[in-house]
Amino acid sequence: MFKKKIIPINTIGAAMLVDAIRDTPGASRRAFLQRSLTLGGLTLLTGCSLNDAGSIEAALASVSRFNDKAQGLLFDPSQLAPTYPESMITRPFPFNAYYGIDEVREIDGDTWRLELSGLVADRKPWTLARLRAMPQTDQVTRHICVEGWSAIGKWGGVPFSTFLRQVGADLSAKYVGFKCADDYYTSIDMSTALHPQTLMALTYDGKELPSRYGYPMKLRMPTKLGYKNPKHIQAIFVTNTYPGGYWEDQGYNWFGGS
Numbered sequence: 001m002f003k004k005k006i007i008p009i010n011t012i013g014a015a016m017l018v019d020a021i022r023d024t025p026g027a028s029r030r031a032f033l034q035r036s037l038t039l040g041g042l043t044l045l046t047g048c049s050l051n052d053a054g055s056i057e058a059a060l061a062s063v064s065r066f067n068d069k070a071q072g073l074l075f076d077p078s079q080l081a082p083t084y085p086e087s088m089i090t091r092p093f094p095f096n097a098y099y100g101i102d103e104v105r106e107i108d109g110d111t112w113r114l115e116l117s118g119l120v121a122d123r124k125p126w127t128l129a130r131l132r133a134m135p136q137t138d139q140v141t142r143h144i145c146v147e148g149w150s151a152i153g154k155w156g157g158v159p160f161s162t163f164l165r166q167v168g169a170d171l172s173a174k175y176v177g178f179k180c181a182d183d184y185y186t187s188i189d190m191s192t193a194l195h196p197q198t199l200m201a202l203t204y205d206g207k208e209l210p211s212r213y214g215y216p217m218k219l220r221m222p223t224k225l226g227y228k229n230p231k232h233i234q235a236i237f238v239t240n241t242y243p244g245g246y247w248e249d250q251g252y253n254w255f256g257g258s
């Protein structure tokens, strides 16, 4: 007799599937759910009874938060993302933001100050000159955007772990949050903040970071998806309270590992 083959999906796989469904807009999400994952399946996955749109949203959100925890546990702080030769840099490197390139913020680097708050001992604001005086490093890595493109670029700047230690950040705190000059915001887990390839980028391709790529400073993490890499950073805070993010609050997975 023909036996139906059951493909076991592990919980992380299931959680990622649910994230993918969550990120799919209304109508196609419903179609996908009808074809592939029954509400009963989601109920089993989450252990909640789901009978209205609100509780389905809540269940998807809770699986997404579970996914964050799983990714956090799987994240190896000593595992490096691939690096590439300079000959592989994508030219021109793509621009992306929640607005068009004609609306890119022009920031005055002379009056710009990086504000610090939360679980940080020395909250004195930083000038660009002071950041530039810190030891710099650069790396050629791949940026992956959930919108379906990836590109290799070269960023240079201050290792974020050096900066966090310098300002006396509480390195046992859970989150580091970022507020940007264009109203974008995001937050990351402390292990990624301390990862050796996480840079406060001040340059792109050997030159001062251009406006479109986040002047005067962006956080560059080759271990995270594009939307986790905030440009035009104005304020950094260290906290144990979940800060969310611009896309994360609209359903993108918070951990956002690449």
Ligand SMILES: Nc1nc2c(c(=O)[nH]1)N[C@H]1C(S)=C(S)[C@@H](COP(=O)(O)O)O[C@H]1N2
Pocket: 093, 094, 095, 096, 097, 098, 099, 144, 145, 146, 180, 181, 182, 184, 185, 212, 213, 214, 226, 227, 228, 229, 230, 231, 232
């Ligand atoms: N301040 C700010 N940072 C941001 C964004 C944004 O809209 N504003 N978009 C994010 C997204 S979705 C991507 S893919 C990258 C794009 O960076 P790039 O312009 O250097 O390619 O920036 C991320 N950081």
Ligand SMILES: [Mo]
Pocket: 096, 144, 145, 146, 147, 226, 227
């Ligand atoms: Mo993106």
